[in-house]
Amino acid sequence: MLDKVLLSDASLQEIDNELDKYPKDRRQSALLAALRIAQEEHNWLSDELIEYVAEVIGVPPVRAFEVATFYSMYDLKPVGRHKINVCTNISCMLRGCDQIVNYLQNKLGIGFGETTADGKFTLKEVECLAACAGAPMMQIGRDYYENLSPEKIDTILQALP
Amino acid sequence: MEIEFNTVRKAYNVCLPDSSRDQPWTLKSYQANGGYQALEKILREKTPASEIIEALKASNLRGRGGAGFPVGVKWSFMPRDADGQKYVICNSDEGEPGTCKDRDILRLNPHALIEGMTIGGYVMGATVGYNYMRGEFWQPYEVMERAMKEARQAGYLGHNLLDSGFDFNLYSHLGAGAYICGEETALLNSLEGLKGEPRFKPPFPATFGLYGKPTTINNTESFASVPAILRGNGKWMNSQWFKDLGVENSGGVKVFSVTGHVKLPGNYEIKMGTPFSELLKMAGGVWKGRKLKAVIPGGSSVPVMPAINIMKANMDYDSLQQNGSAVGAGSVIIMDETTDMVKVLERISCFYFEESCGQCTPCREGTGWLYRIIRRINNGHGTMADLDTLLDVANRIEGRTICALGDAAAWPVQSFLKHFGHEFEAKVMAMDGLYAASAGRAGAAANPANATADSA
């Protein structure tokens, strides 16, 4: 039995739903999803949380650490309330992502990988997000924002809680 | 749910719905346009799997994920009648820089993918399918979930489909950020909850795939093309219709993502064999009235083509190959005359360095070398010897790795140097000139512009 409970019932239920997608003896297939769900609840994945997820899934902790460190969407330290992922790959570069990056960095006063002092925003550079026809683009949380301009960024950021 | 439709610039209603269709992602709209007719007929008439495979072979549909392997042939490799679980898997990882077609198929035409995968399950004797979507695809995931629910309620997914005795369950699986998971065996490992590291081949997935079971993996666009092909434009299984839309060796229509320095970036579902010049015209031409300098026609992994070569090429497998590149994922990246090719290659090399999974030494170390040398050249600290080293490193990666990411890192370097080597040399010489000048004349170093002019 787990001696400590680090996830809400809702999160545990969500993990169960993921487990239902795979054969009974292949619980590890839900590991990526379980880590995502845990991160959504806690903002980031602490060592303790990763170990807990491993226990929920029923795999050795090392498996969960391997996965948590391999994939780029897992945050292994705290991030802001809104994670701004700016694509700087070719199609976005050709359509001026440099200007978008500069604007965001100046506006927020932070560089890539940093979080604003009020804990509201984290800025991250990402690879192509498959929205190249709407370049330059960024993703905040679950949403894509395309055909960016400084004015558009102002409006988008202002609307975020 | 509101879904923006503005990236579809041209549709043929095979994979991309045209903009006259209201909410094409709904079951109702899909059915009103011939959707699920193919599956219904197959389930009702118990069409022999071999007939469907023959029709697909005759359609000349080639895999749309990059390698262009014929879909019908791949499906025939599956041991259909062998006992035990088998799987069909859709590769919706879409991470190749410049590629944005699968996202539109998932968002706008999810039922075409569901129908294509279910037919795939029927043909290959698989009762379970997974659609592996990259972790960033939240919106497509939600659209897919809703479409799958509609399909289940209508009896197109789940147990005993339309009372045929055939089962097919489909599940969405989200990745978590890793380009390498688009490589099919890395994808399998990722689906098993492991790091996305490619496996040695052989064994191939058709014999040893997901959980060690026979598995077929196809790209989103490959699966989504199947229903329309079997409908045959009104004549059942008339897959010749699809073949004839294209040219020899390149059947049908295909979605090209046109991006970069172009007036109307977007997805264009056009006939294979369409001249590039025509596609460029459809896309409004090069933006800002500028001249075309170069095009990467199939995503960052395929060789770059100078304007003069691409302008005489057609958008099909043979023609692009004859002119020095490849269809790849159909991601056409347009670069105008102002483009700094060294900077572009630096960005591409940075990408492969970041995304190498690290299993093979030539790729893990080589991609780092490539990136660092190109960055050095771009920053003005390169030497002429660096240019030789670059090519040497690229040549030593190519063909010596577990998966094709190594080749994908090498090809851009080789082709950029081949066609735009003078730009790399110019950056090196600008600096050499600067040093020479500063040695002789104090002050010249303070003004790089002068030094460049002197040495030119």
Ligand SMILES: Cc1cc2nc3c(=O)[nH]c(=O)nc-3n(C[C@H](O)[C@H](O)[C@H](O)COP(=O)(O)O)c2cc1C
């Ligand atoms: C590094 C790498 C990345 C790849 N990424 C993708 C991808 O994002 N989507 C895809 O369909 N195929 C991708 N592929 C190709 C797949 O390995 C596989 O060939 C393809 O999914 C097969 O489907 P198809 O025959 O329908 O094209 C990639 C290959 C490599 C080597």
Ligand code: SF4
């Ligand atoms: S070629 Fe690169 S990405 Fe592919 S398996 Fe080897 S190290 Fe990994």
Ligand code: FES
């Ligand atoms: S290059 Fe930015 S989304 Fe593809």
